[in-house]
Amino acid sequence: MNDQSQKIEKTNGPIHIAFCVNETYISYLSVAIWSILNNLEPSNEVKFHIIEINLSKKHKKKTSRILNIFPKINSQIYWYEPILSFDNSFGKDGFSALSRLNLPLLMPKEIRKILYLDVDIFVLKNIVELWETDLSNKTLLAVKDPHINKISSPEGLNYALRYYNLNPEAPYFNSGVLLLNLTKMLQDNFIEKCKKHLDNKNFRNNFWDQDVLNIFAYNDWLPLELKWNFPLPLLLTELNHSNNISINDGAHLVENNLVGIIHFTILKPTLGFPFHFYLIFWLFGNNRNINRIERRATFGFIFRFHYLYYLSLLKNNWVTPLKLSQEIIKYIISSFKNLFFRTPFEIWDLLKK
DSSP states (O other), X not given: OOSOXXXXXXXXXXXXXXXXXXXXXXXXXXXXXXXXXXXXXXXXXXXXXXEEESOOHHHHHHHHGGGGGOTTSEEEEEEEOOOOOOOGGGHHHHHHHHGGGXXXXXXXXXXXXXXXXXXXXXXXXXXXXXXXXXXXXXXXXXXXXXXXXXXXXTTTTGGGHHHHTXXXXXXXXXXXXXXXXXXXXXHTTHXXXXXXXXXXXXXXXXXXXXXXXXXXXXXXXXXXXXXXXEETHHHHSSEETTTTEEHHHHHHHHHTTOOOEEEOSSSOGGGHHHHHHHHHHHHHHTOTTSOHHHHHHHHXXXXXXXXXXXXXHHHTTSSXXXXXXXXXXXXXXXXXXXXXXXXXXXXXXXXXO
């Protein structure tokens, strides 16, 4: 397996992007779509294919209005209901995550590939470059998971290694950003294999669809550059040994416009102001391993990122200016009470509980 897939496949016609969403994450979907459109050129055309789980007409209408903010971009939203059923033990969010397996079955035959994105992402570059990456007749393209560097990791596929005869040293990918070869998935009965595995209650699935995709795309996927699924924690940790990425590297990448998609892995948007802004204060005040210029670059990125993120929430009426102000005030009060007296590692431990 090559380290990166960088061949370009020039395609005519629209970019096809897919999401799966339930009512819990509908506002984050709006932010994701806003960030995509905000980086496109007027010459680009995009079609959003959204698998929705029990959304109201109001939610769908509100989300569709985002397109009106960018009248120069030719864009449409199409809504689908999942046709696959899964065991209730996966829960509401598990069912939503697994719903992406419906894509080869739901998409019109003329759509041969599709870019799937988790809703907890924020796009910083024009997505055309990612869309035009050559699939090289593989099932999918994805980014190696920075937190699970091989399938035999404790959080990986230990439970399935022997049953499927998997190489324990093989890399494990994150399923938050996937360029899917729909034609090949249909030809290989890929979804039927995934469904059979998920219906087998003898298997323990750590990350639902991510595990099953890693099992059945084993040796049939190519890695994308990290910039297309850049985990927010990598900007905020001093060193990730499996990827040799330091906080300085993260700051450099984002400051020089080299990150395409930020993914809220671990640090979910639902954590809100207190956690994110505490991390900014920590970067500024307590991390002595980065110099003044690097610290300023990192702070500048996080500030701009959150400014854009919450600006998109405001523009799409998912949060009011009053509510935003209240959250900031609540954060300042709570910060002085306790957050300044905790290290990021203590906060991290609290998140894991």
